[in-house]
Amino acid sequence: MVDKNIFCYFYIKRFLFNILFYSYFVLFTLVYFILAGLCFFTFFAFHTTGENRSRLRYYILLYGRLIIKYVIELFIYVKYTDKSIKYSKPCIYIFNHRSASDPFLVALLDDEMAQVVNRWPFKLPFYGVIAKKAEYMSILDLSYEEILKRTTHLLNKGVSIVVFPEGTRSGSNEMGQFNGTFFRIAKEYGCQIIPVCITGNEFIPDRSFKMHFGKIKVHKLKPITYDIYKEMTPFKLKNYVRRIMLEETQKMEAELENE
Amino acid sequence: MKREEIVSLVNEVFEEYFELEQEELLPEKLLFDDLGLDSLDIVDMIVGLQKKFGINLRNQTGFQQIRSLKDVYDFLENIVMKKKENGG
Numbered sequence: 001m002v003d004k005n006i007f008c009y010f011y012i013k014r015f016l017f018n019i020l021f022y023s024y025f026v027l028f029t030l031v032y033f034i035l036a037g038l039c040f041f042t043f044f045a046f047h048t049t050g051e052n053r054s055r056l057r058y059y060i061l062l063y064g065r066l067i068i069k070y071v072i073e074l075f076i077y078v079k080y081t082d083k084s085i086k087y088s089k090p091c092i093y094i095f096n097h098r099s100a101s102d103p104f105l106v107a108l109l110d111d112e113m114a115q116v117v118n119r120w121p122f123k124l125p126f127y128g129v130i131a132k133k134a135e136y137m138s139i140l141d142l143s144y145e146e147i148l149k150r151t152t153h154l155l156n157k158g159v160s161i162v163v164f165p166e167g168t169r170s171g172s173n174e175m176g177q178f179n180g181t182f183f184r185i186a187k188e189y190g191c192q193i194i195p196v197c198i199t200g201n202e203f204i205p206d207r208s209f210k211m212h213f214g215k216i217k218v219h220k221l222k223p224i225t226y227d228i229y230k231e232m233t234p235f236k237l238k239n240y241v242r243r244i245m246l247e248e249t250q251k252m253e254a255e256l257e258n259e
Numbered sequence: 260m261k262r263e264e265i266v267s268l269v270n271e272v273f274e275e276y277f278e279l280e281q282e283e284l285l286p287e288k289l290l291f292d293d294l295g296l297d298s299l300d301i302v303d304m305i306v307g308l309q310k311k312f313g314i315n316l317r318n319q320t321g322f323q324q325i326r327s328l329k330d331v332y333d334f335l336e337n338i339v340m341k342k343k344e345n346g347g
Contacts, residue, residue, distance in 0.1 A: 177295040235277045235300055
């Protein structure tokens with residue numbers, strides 16, 4: 001009977017938390033995009049397309065930061081640690097991928113970025129249009145040559161690329177195998193690779209988008225320079241980066257358990 | 260060419276192209292899930308196998324059914340046998 005009551009208490013608490021979180025999230029998003037939209041069309045409608053795309057990426061970055069600060073951090077502890085020291089931009093950021101909150105947590109990095117995403121975010125009614133305009137790439141709809149062309153174009157403009165090489169959310173603390181596409185591109189372009197590890201958010205939200213309480217840690221690691229990887233094959237490079245990230249996430253999980 | 264020779268040559272390709280250790284190259288290992296290859300790596304693998312065996316794999320059917328390392332051995336063994344039967 002006591003167990004049943006405790007179960008009911010947690011169920012109701014989580015249910016209310018989800019209602020509160022998503023209501024606030026949607027409201028915040030609507031207000032932000034109305035204000036940002038007004039600002040964009042008032043001040044920047046007559047700028048060139050390139051400048052507007054850059055501003056759009058800035059608005060996305062700002063949106064992500066505000067969502068973290070004023071929505072996520074109201075309920076969840078988020079700690080970001082920058083271990084990267086000094087690195088050159090633009091670069092390719094490699095993220096592990098556990099949950100749908102990862103693309104928001106990308107905003108913790110201070111850089112102009114375009115994300116490489118799966119097909120479904122492009123189909124979302126609101127985000128999809130903005131993602132397209134901001135030159136995000138849908139990995140499943142493009143050939144290697146097209147991805148290389150677009151990535152080179154963005155890097156030449158000073159825009160860094162955010163990649164989730166596991167391809168899909170793991171929903172657990174497992175790390176899937178990496179797809180090597182962007183490691184090949186890094187080798188062709190010669191830019192730095194910055195691994196970024198996220199832990200603690202595997203259920204924030206879970207795979208069915210239910211939010212849970214918890215703590216999230218984000219670590220930006222040291223850059224992997226061209227000098228380090230130029231002799232490696234793309235296959236070896238992707239596994240080298242994966243190994244570094246696997247070790248770091250295991251350390252981060254141990255830290256989370258002890259906190 | 261005997262099965263052992265085919266296995267040895269295929270393993271050489273995996274060692275040279277993907278720098279995998281001999282101990283990792285077990286027949287039951289899945290190319291994607293266990294060895295970590297992706298679709299672009301498969302292209303490299305085909306190029307390596309073509310060079311190693313001196314055969315053109317582009318026109319061969321059945322590549323889509325390959326899942327494990329054992330499937331690669333079987334696939335190559337089949338092709339080598341057919342080539343021998345045709346007097347190639």
